[in-house]
Structure formats: C-alpha cells, structure tokens
Amino acid sequence: MAEIKDFQCTYDNSAGISGEVTKGLGLTFPDAYLHHETIAALSKALKEHDKAAFCELPFCHTVEAEAMGGIINYGNELAGPRAKEYICTAPEELLDLPGIDFSKGRIHEVLLACKALREEGEHVVMQVSGPFTILNVLIDAKHVFKGMRKKPELMKEVFWKLGDEILRFMEEAKQYGADLISYADSSGGLNILGPKMAEQVVEDFTYEFLKKAEALADDKTMILLCPKTTFALLGTGRARFRDMMLSGAMAYGEACIEMTGKAKLAGQMCIKNVGYQLENAVFKEVVLE
Amino acid sequence: MSSKEELLKRLSDGVVEMEEDDVAEAAQEYLDAGYLAFDGIMEGLVDGMNRASELYEAEEYFVTDVLLCSDAMYAGLDILRPHLPEVSGDDKVTGVIGVVEGDTHDIGKNLVKIMLETAGFNMIDLGRDVPLARFVETAKEENAAFVCLSTLMTTTMGGMETVIRLLDEAGIRDKVKVMIGGGPISQKYADKIGADGYSQNAVEAVKLAKRLLNI
Numbered sequence: 001m002a003e004i005k006d007f008q009c010t011y012d013n014s015a016g017i018s019g020e021v022t023k024g025l026g027l028t029f030p031d032a033y034l035h036h037e038t039i040a041a042l043s044k045a046l047k048e049h050d051k052a053a054f055c056e057l058p059f060c061h062t063v064e065a066e067a068m069g070g071i072i073n074y075g076n077e078l079a080g081p082r083a084k085e086y087i088c089t090a091p092e093e094l095l096d097l098p099g100i101d102f103s104k105g106r107i108h109e110v111l112l113a114c115k116a117l118r119e120e121g122e123h124v125v126m127q128v129s130g131p132f133t134i135l136n137v138l139i140d141a142k143h144v145f146k147g148m149r150k151k152p153e154l155m156k157e158v159f160w161k162l163g164d165e166i167l168r169f170m171e172e173a174k175q176y177g178a179d180l181i182s183y184a185d186s187s188g189g190l191n192i193l194g195p196k197m198a199e200q201v202v203e204d205f206t207y208e209f210l211k212k213a214e215a216l217a218d219d220k221t222m223i224l225l226c227p228k229t230t231f232a233l234l235g236t237g238r239a240r241f242r243d244m245m246l247s248g249a250m251a252y253g254e255a256c257i258e259m260t261g262k263a264k265l266a267g268q269m270c271i272k273n274v275g276y277q278l279e280n281a282v283f284k285e286v287v288l289e
Numbered sequence: 290m291s292s293k294e295e296l297l298k299r300l301s302d303g304v305v306e307m308e309e310d311d312v313a314e315a316a317q318e319y320l321d322a323g324y325l326a327f328d329g330i331m332e333g334l335v336d337g338m339n340r341a342s343e344l345y346e347a348e349e350y351f352v353t354d355v356l357l358c359s360d361a362m363y364a365g366l367d368i369l370r371p372h373l374p375e376v377s378g379d380d381k382v383t384g385v386i387g388v389v390e391g392d393t394h395d396i397g398k399n400l401v402k403i404m405l406e407t408a409g410f411n412m413i414d415l416g417r418d419v420p421l422a423r424f425v426e427t428a429k430e431e432n433a434a435f436v437c438l439s440t441l442m443t444t445t446m447g448g449m450e451t452v453i454r455l456l457d458e459a460g461i462r463d464k465v466k467v468m469i470g471g472g473p474i475s476q477k478y479a480d481k482i483g484a485d486g487y488s489q490n491a492v493e494a495v496k497l498a499k500r501l502l503n504i
Contacts, residue, residue, distance in 0.1 A: 009472060073418065079391025079445055082418060141396055142360065145353040149307065192396060194351025 004198050004235030006190040007227035009270065021049045022077055030074030033059065033081055036112035043117060043124075052274040053253040054123040054180060058110045061129045064169060065137030067100040067107040072137070083137040091147040094138065094158045100165050102172045111176040118177035123257050125224065125271055126178035128169055130185025131162040131205070141187070148197060152204070159205040167212055174221050180256055182271050183213060184226030199236050207238045210265070211288060217264035222256055225267030230286055241268070241284040252276045255283045293324050297333040300365055304337025305344070307357040309364045316368040326372035334365045338407040346492045352396055355491070359403040382502060385427045386437040387415030389448035394441035397471060397491070401437060404491040405498060421448050425455045428465050434502055435466040437494070438484075443473045450482035466501040470494060 022032075025041055032038040043055040060081040066072045073084040088094055102108060114124050135144050135158075147155045170181050190198045206229065217223050225233075233239035244263060246255050252269045255278050259266065263285035269276050291299070296319040303312035312334070319329045341358040344350035350358070386402050388395050395417040402412050413431055415423055428436050436456070438449045449469050456462040466485040469478070479487035485501050488494040498504075 075391065082391065083393045136393070142356050142399075146357055146360065148353075149357060187394070192352045194353060197351070197353055 004190050004195055005231045007231055007270070009186060009228075019077065021045050027077075029077040030081065032077075033074055034106060034109065036109040036116060039109055039113035040116045043113065044120075044122065047122070050274045053251060053257055054125050055117050056125045056127060056272075057114055057117075057178075058106075058127065061127075061133045062137050063107045063110055064100065064129055064165065065134045067102075067105055068097045068134070068138070068165065070137040086137075086139050088139040089143070091139070091143055091151065091154055091158055094135070095161055097138070097161075100168065102168070107169070111172055114173060114178050115176045118179075123180065124178045125180040125182050125253075126170075126173040127182045127184065127271075128166055128173070130166065130183060130188060130229075131159045132185050132188030134162055134166075136187050145197075148200070152200070156204045159201075163205060163209045167209070167216075170213060170216055170223075174216055179220055179260055180222055180224055180271070181213075181216070182224040182226070183210070183229065186226060186228055189228045190232065198232055202232050202236045202238055206232065207236075207288070214264050214288060219261040222260040222263060223265050224256060224271050225265060225286055227267060227270055230267035233286065233288070237289065239265075239286050239288050242287045244283045244285055246278060246281040246283050249277060249279050249281050252278060259283050259285070291318065291322070293319075293322070293328075296322065296324070297329065297336070300329060300333025301337035301340065304334055304358050304361045304365070305340050307354065307361050309361045312361045312365040313368060316365040320368065320372060326369040327374075329369045330366065330373075334362045334369070335407055338362050338403070342404060342407070342492055352400060355400055355403065356396070359399075362403075362407075381409065381411040382435075382504065383411045383413065383431050383433045384435045384437060384498065385413045385415060385424055385431065385433045387419035387424060387439070388417040389438055389440045389445050389452070390418055390420050391445035391448065392440045392442045393417045394471075395439075397441070398437075398439040400491040401439065401470065401488075401494045404495050405437075408495045408499070410498065421451050422455060424452045425459050425461070428456065429459060429461060433465060435468060435485075435498060437468045437470070437498075439469070439471045440474070441472040446471075446473060446478065449474075449484065453483050466498075468494065468497055468501070 025045055027038055032042055043057055047055045062072050062081045069087055071084040072081050074081045117124050173181050188201060213223050246258055256266050265286040267286040268284040296315055299315040300312060303315055341350055341355055345355050388398050402414050406412050413427060424436050438452055440446055453467055456465055468486045469484045470488050474487060476487045486497045488497045
C-alpha cells in the first residue's frame with residue numbers, strides 16, 4: 001500500500017476578514033456573523049477582495065458544532081467565531097447530543113445567505129467540516145484520541161453520528177443552491193494523527209462517508225475535498241486521480257466551476273488557495289475505488 | 290513484592306505504552322513499598338516520557354501518542370507528587386505558555402508544555418484563546434524567564450507581535466525570551482516580529498528554550 005502524504009496548509013492567498021475588506025460595508029461585529037444579510041455581504045466583499053471566482057460560506061468551523069449544542073465565542077472583526085468551552089468530557093456524551101435543526105440558528109442564516117448569493121448569480125462554496133473539526137468545539141481532543149485507542153467501536157459510532165449530520169448539512173446546502181460543497185477536516189490530518197490512526201479513520205469512516213457524499217454530486221453540484229483528505233484516500237488505495245482536460249489554463253476555483261456536472265469529486269488543491277493556477281489545464285478528478 | 294528497579298521500569302514502560310491505569314497502580318505499589326517519590330518521578334515517569342519523546346523524534350510516535358503518554362505520566366504524578374519533600378520551586382526556570390487570542394487549536398501547545406515540563410521547566414499554561422495582555426501580566430507576576438506563543442491560524446499570528454510590543458511597553462522585554470511556533474509560523478516570521486526563537490516541533494522547543502536561557 002502507498003504511504004499517506006501530508007498536505008501543508010498555506011492558504012496565504014486569501015486575506016481573511018480584515019478592516020480593509022469590511023470598510024464601507026457598515027458592518028458591526030460580531031453581529032455581522034449572525035444574520036444572513038450581513039453574512040452574504042461579507043462573503044461577497046471577501047470574494048471581491050480576493051478576486052476569487054466564488055463566494056465562501058461560512059467564515060468559521062463552528063456552525064455545525066453550535067447547532068449540536070456547542071458554546072461559541074463569536075469574536076470580532078479580527079478573529080471570527082471559535083469554540084468557547086467544551087460541553088462534553090467523555091466520548092459517550094457525544095452520542096446524546098441533539099441532531100441539527102437546520103431551520104433555526106446561525107446554520108439557518110448561513111443557508112439563507114447561500115440562497116441569496118446564488119440568486120445574485122454568485123457561485124458558492126459551502127465549507128463543511130469533518131468530525132475532528134466539529135469535535136474540537138465539543139470536547140478536548142485528548143478524549144477523542146484516547147477513545148480511538150481504547151474504545152475504537154464507540155468512536156466509530158461517534159464519527160458516524162457526526163457523519164450523518166454532516167451529510168444532512170450537505171443535502172441542505174445543495175437545496176439552498178450551493179454549487180460547490182467543500183469537505184475538510186484538517187484537525188484530523190496526518191501530522192496530528194500519524195499514519196496508523198489516519199488510516200484507521202479512512203477505513204472506519206472517511207471512505208464510506210465520501211461514497212455517500214459523492215452521491216450528492218450532480219449536474220449542478222460538485223464535492224470538493226481538502227487535499228489532506230485526498231492524500232489520505234490515495235495513500236490507503238481508496239481513491240485515484242483521473243485527469244480531465246480543461247478548456248484552458250485557469251485558477252483552481254474556476255476549474256471546479258467548469259467541471260461541475262462532469263466530475264463528482266475534486267481535491268487536488270485547497271480551495272482557499274484562491275490564486276492557484278492550473279497552468280497545464282489538467283483537472284484531477286478524485287475517483288473513489 | 291517487586292524490587293525498586295522493577296517498579297521504576299513498570300512506571301517508565303507504562304508511560305511509553307500509554308497505560309494510565311497500570312502507571313497509577315505501579316505508582317501506588319512503589320509508594321507502599323516505601324521508595325522515594327522523587328526517584329519514582331525522575332527515573333520512572335520522566336524516563337518514560339523521555340523515551341516517548343525519542344520515539345516522537347524518530348517519527349515512530351505521533352502527536353496523539355505523546356499526548357496519551359503524558360496522560361499516563363500525569364496519572365503517576367498525581368499519586369507521587371504529594372509525597373515529595375517540601376521544596377521551594379525557586380530553582381526551576383518558569384515559562385508562560387498559551388495559544389494567542391482568536392485561536393483555539395491547542396494540541397501543539399499542549400505537547401510543547403508537556404515536553405518542557407518533562408525537561409524540568411515550571412510551565413504556567415494559560416490555555417487557548419488567551420487575551421494578549423495576560424501573557425505579559427503573568428510573565429511579570431510569575432517572574433517568568435520565557436514566554437511561548439502558539440497559533441495555527443494566519444489571522445491570529447499578528448497577536449504574537451503585539452505580545453512582544455506589550456512586553457516592551459511593560460519594561461520587561463529584556464528579561465523575557467519569546468519563543469513562537471505553530472502551523473503558519475516560520476523562522477522568517479520570528480525574525481520579522483522580533484521573537485527570540487522559533488521551533489518547528491515540541492522536541493525542538495525544549496532545545497531552543499535551553500539554548501536561549503543558556504541551560
């Protein structure tokens with residue numbers, strides 16, 4: 001079997017939220033993170049500032065966890081929403097958390113912002129978090145790692161509980177018009193888990209999960225993978241790349257838009273790397289084995 | 290009954306093998322047999338943690354492994370530490386550590402703290418998402434020799450430079466070394482903001498601290 005390689009996050013092409021981006025929008029923080037009108041305005045301002053081909057939503061990785069009961073510090077214009085304190089102290093407690101109600105709260109506002117941006121003709125990348133990222137808000141990571149070693153069956157159950165919620169979020173995002181649904185779980189990357197545990201996660205969860213996520217791709221929707229996930233799949237022999245020719249050299253984001261409807265899964269680059277150019281006009285579809 | 294050497298080995302092996310309950314049991318047996326708590330900590334628990342660091346450096350162990358080893362070490366420490374003779378902590382060098390405001394990723398920070406504690410430093414852990422002024426206040430209150438700042442996010446990196454400025458404004462910059470680390474951090478960034486050092490991982494952080502403090 002091939003070895004799992006790591007992908008180094010850089011994402012230094014996107015400026016992130018800053019005074020420069022928000023100037024003139026009349027936004028107040030953290031209020032701007034809470035309402036669909038301001039979420040949409042902020043997303044569009046970021047797109048224009050970064051000269052990206054798409055709008056990104058949301059701006060943090062806490063909406064799913066918050067919708068399951070997580071406690072969030074909404075932050076300010078400099079630092080966005082993040083976890084405040086953990087609500088669970090044992091993995092067993094995670095199984096008792098409520099399912100996500102997509103009709104209320106910040107997650108609903110994010111979906112409404114998506115719909116509004118699509119109606120304005122924008123392409124929208126809905127950034128969906130994987131289980132490790134969601135767990136980071138809910139419980140100290142050491143309980144997760146210990147659980148994986150001592151109680152792997154229980155943790156598999158936890159991953160799938162979260163996985164089912166993530167799939168529901170993806171379905172909702174699709175219904176609200178998101179054309180690009182991005183899946184990332186960098187908190188569960190190779191550099192943190194190590195090769196053995198990273199492989200265990202692919203076998204127990206990621207591969208089967210992505211089989212289900214892939215089924216959501218259609219002529220209007222593509223699923224994007226964080227390259228850390230792509231490499232974990234390639235390294236465990238659970239996926240391969242298939243080269244597809246683009247109409248010409250273009251930015252990765254533009255390529256994803258062009259290939260929507262033709263490819264189901266993308267994952268050769270980080271979507272946050274907005275300036276990354278596919279000079280050779282080759283798009284690499286991720287094909288699950 | 291087991292000999293002292295056998296119990297020390299059980300403590301050390303238990304840490305390396307991440308067996309929290311075994312370590313706690315061995316620590317209790319060790320105390321019941323009347324052996325010195327100090328030796329149990331240094332030659333048992335710390336020895337095990339040092340072996341875990343070597344495995345980490347050799348890329349046989351990974352972050353998750355070392356965190357679990359440290360849990361086993363702390364389980365033993367909880368039992369042995371109350372039996373140490375009363376000594377002042379004056380001889381230990383104190384460091385303040387935390388993840389800068391705006392960021393909650395603390396796995397790397399926890400690992401650095403564990404390694405520095407194992408190497409004999411007295412570490413004051415401010416946790417994650419720490420208001421920048423708290424680093425300075427704590428360094429002052431605790432008479433710290435160094436401050437370790439961590440972040441995984443590009444959006445919060447700037448906080449590190451602010452801490453350095455605040456240390457300067459508080460008039461203690463020349464007494465406190467500043468070490469930085471985390472995903473997007475580099476030596477170049479450390480040079481740019483005037484930090485005393487950057488380390489790429491937890492093992493390097495210990496070497497850096499010792500070098501900066503001439504230990």
